[in-house]
Amino acid sequence: MDATVFLKAIPDPAAPPESFAFDGGCPDTSRVPFVLGPFEENALELGLRIAEGTGGSLRAVAMGGPEQDKSLRTALALGATAAVRVDGPPSWADPVVAARLLSAAADRLGVVEVLVTGRQAGDWDRSVTGALLAGVRGLPYLPRVFDAVAEEGGLRIAQEVAGGTRTGLLATAAVLSVTNAPTTILRMPNVRALILATRRPIDVVEARSLLGEAALRERLVDEGVSARRLGRAGRRVVGEPADVAKALVAELEAQGALPGARP
Amino acid sequence: MTGVPSPAGLDLRPEHEALVATVRRFARDEVAPVIGGYYERGEFPYPLVATMGEMGLFGLPFPEEYGGMGGDAFALCLVLEELARVDSSLAITLEAGVGLGAMPIHRFGTEDQRQRWLPDLCSGRSLAAFGLTEPGGGSDAGATRTTARRDGDEWVVDGTKAFITNSGTRITRLVTVTAVTGRRADGRPDISAIVVPSGTPGFTVGPEYSKVGWTASDTHELAFAGCRVPADHLLGEEGRGYAQFLSILDTGRVAIGALSVGLAQGCVDECLGYVGEREAFGRKLAQSQVLQFKVADMEARTHVARLAVRDAAARLVAGRPLRREAAIAKLVASEAAMANAREATQIFGGYGFMNETPVGRFYRDAKILEIGEGTSEVQRMLIARELGLPATP
Ligand SMILES: Cc1cc2nc3c(=O)[nH]c(=O)nc-3n(C[C@H](O)[C@H](O)[C@H](O)COP(=O)(O)OP(=O)(O)OC[C@H]3O[C@@H](n4cnc5c(N)ncnc54)[C@H](O)[C@@H]3O)c2cc1C
Numbered sequence: 267m268d269a270t271v272f273l274k275a276i277p278d279p280a281a282p283p284e285s286f287a288f289d290g291g292c293p294d295t296s297r298v299p300f301v302l303g304p305f306e307e308n309a310l311e312l313g314l315r316i317a318e319g320t321g322g323s324l325r326a327v328a329m330g331g332p333e334q335d336k337s338l339r340t341a342l343a344l345g346a347t348a349a350v351r352v353d354g355p356p357s358w359a360d361p362v363v364a365a366r367l368l369s370a371a372a373d374r375l376g377v378v379e380v381l382v383t384g385r386q387a388g389d390w391d392r393s394v395t396g397a398l399l400a401g402v403r404g405l406p407y408l409p410r411v412f413d414a415v416a417e418e419g420g421l422r423i424a425q426e427v428a429g430g431t432r433t434g435l436l437a438t439a440a441v442l443s444v445t446n447a448p449t450t451i452l453r454m455p456n457v458r459a460l461i462l463a464t465r466r467p468i469d470v471v472e473a474r475s476l477l478g479e480a481a482l483r484e485r486l487v488d489e490g491v492s493a494r495r496l497g498r499a500g501r502r503v504v505g506e507p508a509d510v511a512k513a514l515v516a517e518l519e520a521q522g523a524l525p526g527a528r529p
Numbered sequence: 530m531t532g533v534p535s536p537a538g539l540d541l542r543p544e545h546e547a548l549v550a551t552v553r554r555f556a557r558d559e560v561a562p563v564i565g566g567y568y569e570r571g572e573f574p575y576p577l578v579a580t581m582g583e584m585g586l587f588g589l590p591f592p593e594e595y596g597g598m599g600g601d602a603f604a605l606c607l608v609l610e611e612l613a614r615v616d617s618s619l620a621i622t623l624e625a626g627v628g629l630g631a632m633p634i635h636r637f638g639t640e641d642q643r644q645r646w647l648p649d650l651c652s653g654r655s656l657a658a659f660g661l662t663e664p665g666g667g668s669d670a671g672a673t674r675t676t677a678r679r680d681g682d683e684w685v686v687d688g689t690k691a692f693i694t695n696s697g698t699r700i701t702r703l704v705t706v707t708a709v710t711g712r713r714a715d716g717r718p719d720i721s722a723i724v725v726p727s728g729t730p731g732f733t734v735g736p737e738y739s740k741v742g743w744t745a746s747d748t749h750e751l752a753f754a755g756c757r758v759p760a761d762h763l764l765g766e767e768g769r770g771y772a773q774f775l776s777i778l779d780t781g782r783v784a785i786g787a788l789s790v791g792l793a794q795g796c797v798d799e800c801l802g803y804v805g806e807r808e809a810f811g812r813k814l815a816q817s818q819v820l821q822f823k824v825a826d827m828e829a830r831t832h833v834a835r836l837a838v839r840d841a842a843a844r845l846v847a848g849r850p851l852r853r854e855a856a857i858a859k860l861v862a863s864e865a866a867m868a869n870a871r872e873a874t875q876i877f878g879g880y881g882f883m884n885e886t887p888v889g890r891f892y893r894d895a896k897i898l899e900i901g902e903g904t905s906e907v908q909r910m911l912i913a914r915e916l917g918l919p920a921t922p
Contacts, residue, residue, distance in 0.1 A: 280557065282801065301550070339547060454555055457548060457585040458598040464543040502806040504880070 267320035267421070269380040270372045271313035271346070272399070273328045275300040275337040276389040302337040305384030308450035310341055312414055312442065313382040315449075319416035323347045325375040327368055335468055343455040343463035348375050354473035354482075363482060365398035370476040374469065379439045380421070385410060385446075396443035406440040412447035424449075545607055548600075552608050555584065556615040564616040567745040568890055571737070573698055574745055577619060582653020587626055591635055595647035602780065606787035606842040610835075613791025614798065615887070617894040618745035620788045621901075625694035625746075626650070628781045630657030633705050633722060637765030637773050642724070646703065655702035660690035660751055661774055667692070668907050670707070671771060675753065677708035677723050682760045684710075684723050686731070686753040697734040697749040701727050704751060707770050719768035723758060731756030742893035779852055781902045782859035783845055786838040789862035789898045792891055793831040796866075796873035799888050800824050803877055814876070823872050830865035837861050853915035860908040863898035870895035 277286070277298040287294040302310070310326075317324040326341035328334040329352040338349035352371045372378060381403070386393035400407035413424035420437035426445055444450055455463075474482055503513045518524045541549065560577060567574045581587065590605050591597025605627060613620035631650040634642055634657070649655040666672055675688025686708055690696075696704050703726045711719040725732050735750035765773050804814040804824065814820050841858040844851040873888040874881035881888045899905045914920065 299550075301554075336547065336550065340551075343547070454559075454580060454584045455551055456583065456598075457551070457589055457600065457604075458593070460547050460551055461544040461598065461600060464547050502802060504806065 267316060267322040267380060267416070268325070268376070268378050269313045269316045269322060269382055270325045270327055270375060270378040271306075271309050271341065271382045272368055272372075272384075272395065273306045273310060273326055273334070273337045273341060274303050274384070274387050274389075275306075275328070275330070275334050276303045276387065279388065300333040300336065302340060302452075303384055303388035305386055305388065305444065305446065306337065307384075307452035308412075308446050309382045309384040309442075309444040310344065311450045311452045312411065312444045313380075314345055314453070316380055316382070316414050316416070316421065317345070319414075320421070322379075325349065325372070325378070327371045327375070328352070329364060329367060329371070329473075338468050339460075339463045339466070340455060342466050343459040344453065345459075348469070349466075350374055350469040350471060352473050352476065353470050361392065361394045361398055362402075363477070365395055365402045366481070367473055367476055368395070369399055369402045371471060374471065380414075381405070381439075381441045383441065383443050385443050393443075396441050400441035403441070406436075406438065407443070408436070408440055409443045410445040411442040412445050413449045414442065541607070545604060548604055549607050549611055551584070552586075552611040553614075555580070556612055560612070560619060561615050564619065564745065565885065565887075565890070568616075568618060569744075569884060571739075571744045573622075573747050574619060575698075575700075578622060578653060578656075578700075581619070581623060585651075586623055587631070587653035587656075588651030590627065591631065591647060591651050595635070595643055596649075596651035597647070598651075602783065602845045603839070603842040606784060606838060609784055609787040610791040610794070610838075613788040614795040616745070616890070617788060617792055618743050620791060621743055621746050622656075622695060624781070624784045624788055625658065626653075626656045628784045629659035629777065630695060630703075630705075632780065633659060633764060633773065633777055634724070636777070637722065637769075639761075641761070642764065646724075649702060655700050656695045656698055657702060658693050658696040658704040659774075659777070660693045660696065660704050660706040662691050662693070664689055664691045664750070668904055670774065671718070671720070673707050673709055673718065673720055675706060675708040677706075677710050677721065679710075679760070680757070683757045684760060684762065686723060686725060686756040686758065688753050690751040690753075692738070692748055693751055694746060694748050696747065696751055697737065698747045701747075703727060704732075705764055706751075706753070707774060710767055710770075720770040721767050722764040722770040722773055724762040724764055725753070725756060725758055726762075729756055729758060742890070742895070742897055744893075778902055779855045780845060782855040782908070783838060783841045783851070785898060785902045786834070786841065786855075786858035786862035789859070789866035789895075790831060790835045790838050792866040792895055792898070793827070793834055793862070793869040796869035796888060796891055797824065797827050797831055799886075799891075800827065800873050800876050820876060823876060827869045827872055830868060834858075834862035834865040853912060856903075856908040856911040856915070859903065860905055860912070863895075864905065866891075866898050867895045 277295045278301045281298045285297045313324045324346045326338050326346045326349045328338050334351055342349055350371050352367045383396035397407050410426040411423055412426055415422045420435050423434055423436050425432045503510050585598045588597040589600040590602050593599050609620050609624055634646050650657050661670055663674055677684045677686045703724050705722050705724050707720050707722055709718040710721040731754050733752040738748050804820055807814045837858040841851050841854040844854055870891045874892045877888050880886050883889050
């Protein structure tokens with residue numbers, strides 16, 4: 267079974283705060299290293315498992331500038347057979363346009379049965395691309411997948427659902443949106459493959475050559491991002507365990523991150 | 530890998546960047562969460578070593594025909610730096626496994642010896658050790674007392690080696706030992722290197738030392754009593770063992786330098802986080818200029834040490850002479866690591882003295898960097914000799 271995984275590199279969440287700058291409300295990430303997003307790591311691992319389990323191949327697709335290439339090369343080092351990057355659109359492009367571009371780019375790599383995305387991008391946390399991709403291609407959409415095992419007649423899929431797990435046999439093409447679980451922790455690449463992958467070609471395709479200018483025209487004009495409580499990001503709480511626990515709960519409540527709490 | 534890397538590391542080549550990013554992820558995601566436990570228990574981290582083997586790190590600088598990764602010594606230094614930024618026990622396990630264990634076999638072994646031993650060592654399924662130091666002394670390596678005498682088709686090894694890294698793990702396959710194999714006309718010893726496989730009768734591995742630092746690495750005293758190995762276990766030429774290990778140590782010094790840079794950088798990383806959070810007298814520690822100056826000095830030492838190590842590593846890759854540069858790299862980097870560990874512990878206050886904090890581990894791990902693979906005094910002696918100053922008694 268051939269699979270295509272959609273990867274997105276994001277500014278390294280572990281990068282020191284001083285490498286981030288804010289320019290007129292928009293984050294300036296030019297000094298920040300990019301890393302593969304956490305759920306895309308999960309998607310890549312599951313894509314590899316599907317390809318290995320079914321004797322198929324895995325291809326990788328990304329969208330953005332050259333900062334995306336490292337992630338594609340990680341995929342190549344781990345066994346992806348081909349990689350394509352859609353060059354041009356800003357990362358906050360209209361998600362419908364993004365899904366159409368990704369779909370068109372996947373078609374350049376050949377026919378695929380399973381399309382694998384991360385559950386949500388680690389930068390904007392919108393969690394829409396997988397579902398929109400399924401809509402664009404007219405395929406079933408399976409959210410929060412954490413396992414896919416090859417079986418007679420298809421793939422046995424395991425999904426996270428509220429309070430439990432749902433399993434089922436997938437016999438058709440589909441879009442899987444992958445979540446984090448022990449089964450989807452990305453393996454470490456072999457360094458030889460890593461070295462060789464830095465020399466493999468990446469197919470870079472202009473966005474406008476895939477969809478045409480008209481489709482790419484901005485329908486929503488971005489006016490910047492205001493970051494709430496930025497100064498409090500990444501606070502480390504130290505002290506007695508009981509005090510630390512209290513401080514953490516207070517912090518989560520203040521951020522509206524606990525059920526029923528108001529920010 | 531092709532070409533000579535940029536010594537100053539202004540722009541790492543894409544393959545080096547990819548390597549650094551991958552090892553950084555491994556260190557952060559797989560090593561950092563568990564290594565404190567291994568360290569406290571004094572336990573060798575077999576699962577982490579196995580993953581490093583699968584990643585190909587133990588074969589990094591060796592050719593593919595022996596199961597290696599086709600990388601180079603510069604790449605190895607980058608990996609050691611990233612590992613030691615989080616933990617030095619694993620970094621020294623890799624450094625000793627590659628630099629002291631497999632490298633002598635690759636550099637001085639016959640084709641048959643390379644084919645026999647390297648593939649397993651490159652895969653990380655097995656480890657090799659290098660036994661030079663003896664209970665009677667390490668700096669004066671020419672004073673080796675261990676002997677090996679030829680008896681028919683065999684070498685018979687007798688003697689004791691001290692502080693040998695990777696020599697007693699359950700995956701240790703062999704130890705290369707230096708031994709006196711004869712005397713020259715002027716009475717000086719002929720020293721040779723001989724491979725002794727683990728489990729050979731007459732070869733006893735002593736108990737694990739109780740160490741101040743590097744507690745998750747493996748270090749033992751080794752005893753050889755009438756220990757017989759086949760004649761073809763001689764590594765390199767008979768009587769050339771002294772020259773061989775001097776050149777191995779030149780390489781090893783660059784690697785220990787890289788490990789030191791990693792530890793020094795780890796101290797900077799930890800302190801930057803801590804001074805931004807900890808408050809005293811109603812303000813963040815970061816707002817104290819005294820502490821800012823401490824962190825700035827730590828950063829400056831780390832930067833200079835990194836330049837020295839990368840310069841020496843680039844020379845190694847280019848095949849240029851490096852005795853002076855290797856000694857300087859090891860000297861400045863290990864002293865930077867020690868100074869940074871001392872300052873980081875001070876900045877962390879009481880928490881710095883707790884084993885649960887990484888800086889507590891860094892403090893315990895830093896001292897050996899000024900001792901192992903040639904003490905700071907030995908490095909200064911080497912630099913003085915390279916400057917043409919006379920040998921002193
Ligand atoms: C954890 C650990 C792991 C190790 N792993 C290995 C290994 O895998 N293989 C191996 O062979 N060895 C290994 N060693 C040994 C290490 O390399 C030696 O400890 C080191 O070389 C110093 O030798 P020594 O301990 O005998 O000190 P000595 O040689 O006795 O030196 C004692 C002190 O005297 C100083 N000194 C000596 N001579 C002079 C002089 N002429 N002028 C000025 N000062 C002098 C030294 O600098 C030092 O400060 C390891 C050691 C440790 C602690």
